[in-house]
Amino acid sequence: MTLDSERIKKDFPILFQEVNDEKLVYLDNAATTQKPKQVLQAIKQYYTQDNANVHRGVHTLAERATASYERARQKVRQFIHADSVQEVLFTRGTTTGLNWIARGYAEKAVQAGDEIVLSYMEHHSNIVPWQQLAKRVGATLKYIELTSDGELDMADAKQKITAKTKIVAVAHASNVLGVVNPIQELAQLAHENGAIIVVDGAQSTPHMPVDVQVLDVDFFAFSGHKLCAPTGIGVLYGKQALLEQMEPVEFGGEMIDFVYLQESTWSELPYKFEAGTPNIGGGIALGAAIDYLDEIGMANIHAYEAELVAYVLPKLQAIEGLKIYGPNEASKRTGVIAFNFEGIHPHDVATALDMEGIAVRAGHHCAQPLLKYLDTPATARASFYFYNTKEDADRLVAALLATKEFFNHGTF
Structure with missing residues (x-):
């Protein structure tokens, strides 16, 4: 799939700068994505024209802010194909959503002796809340194994899920x-x-079409900042019947129906979970980000990124001494590529790439159990998005070859 990458790139002002006297190549998209001018304009519009609290005022600014904020919720509903806006909760991000489930739903549903099944590839956000829950209620954590190329071992999953x-x-x-x-x-x-299934959608929602009804997930969490929206805004989807059973974990204004001296009652969905003044600007900007992505088309984004990975992966695999983690086939991957150079610490690799203007991430990527499973303390990671180009991929390959030469022979 060919997108007009040059036109798209012009929507992202931050990409047109130099880092260490080199044109920036931003390949840290799995950590956070850049924001197009359309999203930046939506934030500016809210704070310069419509800034007011939502749901509480009858004056014009409050009504405009509320309408924009709730339109954003409707856009999210359509984006992930939820059945109703009542199933769309605004959160601070994926981590908040997963914690809400572990506290508000699972604490009643899971008892001593019960089991919670995770996989070895989970982000800490989808491990630590379940560890804490297991300690509180006396449940057991089990982990699905991986195949030799890093895919989920479904035969083991069938053994672990009982x-x-x-x-x-x-x-x-x-x-x-x-x-x-x-x-x-x-x-x-x-x-x-x-059992119910809880899905961390932080790394999928920005890159491919998501239909929560086709997937038949019970809960699905994702973050706005990984799909061109600001930080501090996210979404938790839950099937309405489960959300009705789930208890809120934050209390205060906005989420109440009536407050008496000794007790309170909760508002209807989705407001039951959204205590206090929300991230109004972030929610509106998330709606603008969804508009932007919809205009390009999530299927087009997914196809373009697949084409980009198919282009760069063989070039990386051809570099002697570079170990790549995960499937060898490009068709089985997203735009995330973690790697290590034999004999070179990943932090040194990332620093060397930064000197060439290329931003990648190095470390354990909040996935320490996975890296222990892979028998490595850290990796470098390049992660592509739809505003990256084949030229960006070539710059990465060239810089890695130069890095290898420098650490082996002391010259760039």
Whole structure:
């Protein structure tokens, strides 16, 4: 799929700068994405024209702010194909959504002796809340193994997910291995055993079409800042019947129906979970980001990124001494490519690339159990998005070759 990458790139002002006297190549998109001018304009519009609190005022600014904020919720509903806006909760991000589920839903649903099934490729945000829950209620955590090329071992999943399982919590796409997990199959396994499935969609939602009804997920969380929206805004989708059972974990204004001296009652969905003044500007900007992505087309974005990975992966695989983690086939990957140079620390690799103007990430990527499973303390990671180009990919390859030469022979 060919997008007009030059036109698209012009929408992102931050990309037109030099870093260390080199043109910037931004390849840290799995950590956060850049923001197009359309989103920046939406933020400016809100704060310069419509800034007021939502849901509470009858004056013109408050009504405009409320209408824009709730339109954004409707845009999210359409974007992920939720059945109703009542199933769309605004959060601070994926981490908040997963914690809300662990506290508000799972604390009642999981008891001593029950099991929670995760995978070895989970981000810490989809491990630590479940560890804490297991400690509180006396449940057991089990982890689905991976195949030799880093994909989820579905044979092991069928062994691990049993009648004792109450929660299956997995990433839709890995932030290290770049694999996309078979969520529909996992959902079916979970439901056949009487469990619910919780999906971390942080790394999938920005890159491919998502239909929560086709996936048949019970809960699905993602972050705005990974799909061209600001930081501090995210979404938790939940099936309405489950959200009705779920308890709020934050209390105060906005989420109440009536407050008496000794007790309170909660508002209807989705406001039951949204205590206090929300991130209004962030929500409106998330709506603008969805408009922007919809105009390009999520299927087009997915196809373009697949083409870009198919272009760069063989070039990286041809570099002697470069170990790449995850599937060897480009068709099985997202735009995330984690790698290590033999004998060179990934932080040194990332620093060397930065000197060439190329931004990548190095470290454990908030996935320490996975890296231990892979027998490495850290990796470097390049992650592509639809505003990246084949020229960006070539710059990465050239810089890696120069880095290897420098550390082996001391010259760039």
